[in-house]
Amino acid sequence: MKFIISGKNIEITEGLRGAVEAKIGKLEKYFTKETEVQVTLSVEKDRQKIEVTIPVKGSIIRSEQTSNDMYVSIDLVEEVIERQLKKYKNKITDKHQSGGNFQPAFLEKEFPEEEEVKIVRTKRFDIKPMYPEDACVQMELLGHSFFVFFNAETEQVNVVYKRKGNTYGLIEPEY
Numbered sequence: 001m002k003f004i005i006s007g008k009n010i011e012i013t014e015g016l017r018g019a020v021e022a023k024i025g026k027l028e029k030y031f032t033k034e035t036e037v038q039v040t041l042s043v044e045k046d047r048q049k050i051e052v053t054i055p056v057k058g059s060i061i062r063s064e065q066t067s068n069d070m071y072v073s074i075d076l077v078e079e080v081i082e083r084q085l086k087k088y089k090n091k092i093t094d095k096h097q098s099g100g101n102f103q104p105a106f107l108e109k110e111f112p113e114e115e116e117v118k119i120v121r122t123k124r125f126d127i128k129p130m131y132p133e134d135a136c137v138q139m140e141l142l143g144h145s146f147f148v149f150f151n152a153e154t155e156q157v158n159v160v161y162k163r164k165g166n167t168y169g170l171i172e173p174e175y
Contacts, residue, residue: 001028001035006040010070016041019071023078024052030085031056040134041070050077061085127157135160 003021005012020039027037031054038053048070054061061084065076129152130138139147139160146161151172159171 001025001031001033001037003037003039005039005041008040010041012041012099016070019074020050024081025029025082026078027054027085030082042124043070048073052077052081054081128156132158132160132168132170 001024003019003024005020024037024039035054035056040051042049046068047066048068049064049066050066050070050073052062061081063077063084064079065080067073067076077136127148127150129150131152135147135149135158138149139162146159148157148159150156150159154172156173161169161171163169
């Protein structure tokens with residue numbers, strides 16, 4: 001695995017680099033040597049956050065973990081990604097017959113099937129054109145953490161969502 005490690009508000013020391021490569025390197029049994037792993041370490045007040053993104057053919061495996069200790073965050077993120085791989089192995093590999101970035105041993109191994117993803121409710125609602133700022137206000141009024149709307153500026157369906165720190169995000173489709 002090839003590691004691309006960057007930091008925000010934190011210096012990437014040899015100790016941190018070694019901890020990331022050792023812990024996330026345990027996932028090497030699942031991936032080929034050419035697999036690129038993007039790791040971002042960041043510090044915000046007393047929150048120590050690690051984000052790991054592993055692009056694989058047709059999918060992205062990603063986890064973000066936060067704690068008050070960077071080494072704890074590193075441990076947590078490795079556990080979560082391994083659990084994701086085992087849980088979604090069949091779904092990831094069924095779509096991509098060639099196996100992409102995965103080791104043959106991982107592809108051949110059977111993991112217990114997790115519960116199927118079940119959609120238990122469908123909502124239908126009118127989508128009226130509005131601006132992203134108005135969509136944020138509407139989302140707050142509803143008490144939701146995200147809101148789907150038809151963007152009056154771009155004439156596309158967008159999503160606004162609430163981020164940590166009382167900020168908002170906007171998701172726009174890319175064609």
